[in-house]
Amino acid sequence: MFPTTRTLAAAAMVGVLLAPTAALAETPSSTTEENLHTALTIEAFDWARYTVYAEQADREDDGSASALFTDTAAEDRYDHLAALAIPAGLVGGNAQNLQAAIDGEVYEATVMYPEFAATARAEGCTQAASMFRSIAAEEKMHAKKYTVALSAITRGRGSIPRATGLQYITVTPQLPACGGQTQTNLVTAMHGEALATVKYQLFAEVALNSGNAALADLFAGTATVEFREHFSDEANLSGLMWDTETNLTDAAASEDVEATVTYPAFAQQATEAEDFDVASLFEELAVAEGLQRDAFLLLAER
Ligand SMILES: [Fe+2]
Ligand SMILES: [Fe+2]
Ligand SMILES: [Fe+2]
Structure with missing residues (x-):
């Protein structure tokens, strides 16, 4: 069902999220709404699994993998998910x-x-x-x-x-x-x-x-x-x-799907529905997931 960047300050995110009605001015189409929900779910899942992958890397004394998983989890949680939460009215x-x-x-x-x-x-x-x-x-x-x-x-x-x-x-x-x-x-x-x-x-x-x-x-x-x-x-x-080597390869593979399949398709559908702001958010996320994939690949191939 689900195909398997810079951190915003949490405080700034809450400030934005506390004004959910601002996002209601433009209600997205039902397809866009559904895609926003799927995207939130993907980002939450990535945050959760990269968090536990970082803990596994710590158990293997692999400091660079632990740092990459921790940073990527934070980016998915405080940057990607925070941005999606606004139009989704979460x-x-x-x-x-x-x-x-x-x-x-x-x-x-x-x-x-x-x-x-x-x-x-x-x-x-x-x-x-x-x-x-x-x-x-x-x-x-x-x-x-x-x-x-x-x-x-x-x-x-x-x-x-x-x-x-x-x-x-x-x-x-x-x-x-x-x-x-x-x-x-x-x-x-x-x-x-x-x-x-x-x-x-x-x-x-x-x-x-x-x-x-x-x-x-x-x-x-x-x-x-x-x-x-x-x-x-x-x-x-x-x-x-x-193990961490496998976790890195799996992470790269799922980020590749997000970068090349999921987010480009969502952007296309949002454009067709004339939800242009959400379409550009999906396009930005496709690029960001591609960078995450590259970082995972680089470490997996060391
Ligand atoms: Fe519960
Ligand atoms: Fe539960
Ligand atoms: Fe990601």
């Missing part, structure tokens, strides 16, 4: 952010993960089936906490709950545990978890800037669970990571 006020979070959690808890669990069971991958079931239960809990928080800030009833506890999972080199549709579903799930992570981090910044530290803690704590528990558990079962 971030709003606290109440709007909570509602978006609830919708996402309810979908994962009641539709996506139960379906993925049933498929894994049918395919005989019991490990994935039980993991999907337990993540579904946690997403249900997240939806509940966000619903309580929404009622606290809109009706003044009750208080903001604390985030659920974290069971930290390290991503390590592993062979894929399942094949078939379950392997595809693991990749889809990781993209969803990565996007949820980044969204909640951005929502936490909005909450903090509005003076609501308890809501900021709930979003930030939940973001950590999505990344360090859900994404990481799925990454291990899917065999996302291998």
Whole structure:
């Protein structure tokens, strides 16, 4: 489903993101909107996996690979994703952010993960089936906490709950545990978890800037669970990571797809829909991903 630069200061990014209505003056076409969402998901996924690839490079005492993965992750997160978030209208006020979070959690808890669990069971991958079931239960809990928080800030009833506890999972080199549709579903799930992570981090910044530290803690704590528990558990079962040399080659290959296929196609479609500002953003991203590919290749060939 998903094909597999300079860092902006986080503070500057929040300043831009806090004015989401400015972007609504020109509503993009539905195709552009869909492509913006896919692009956000790709950038979030790249941020998440390069972050854990950097940790693997550290374990191998490979300082240059660790630095490249860390810098590229930051560029995808604070430059590319931040730029896409504005026309995508990703971030709003606290109440709007909570509602978006609830919708996402309810979908994962009641539709996506139960379906993925049933498929894994049918395919005989019991490990994935039980993991999907337990993540579904946690997403249900997240939806509940966000619903309580929404009622606290809109009706003044009750208080903001604390985030659920974290069971930290390290991503390590592993062979894929399942094949078939379950392997595809693991990749889809990781993209969803990565996007949820980044969204909640951005929502936490909005909450903090509005003076609501308890809501900021709930979003930030939940973001950590999505990344360090859900994404990481799925990454291990899917065999996302291998050694640093392989990780560099894989990273170069996926950046090449983004540079030569995904973003050029999105730019073309945005131009056809007369979403010219978004079209030039996609064109700029195609160039930036090409530079990331070249940097990964250079290191992979040392
Ligand atoms: Fe969640
Ligand atoms: Fe999750
Ligand atoms: Fe990238």
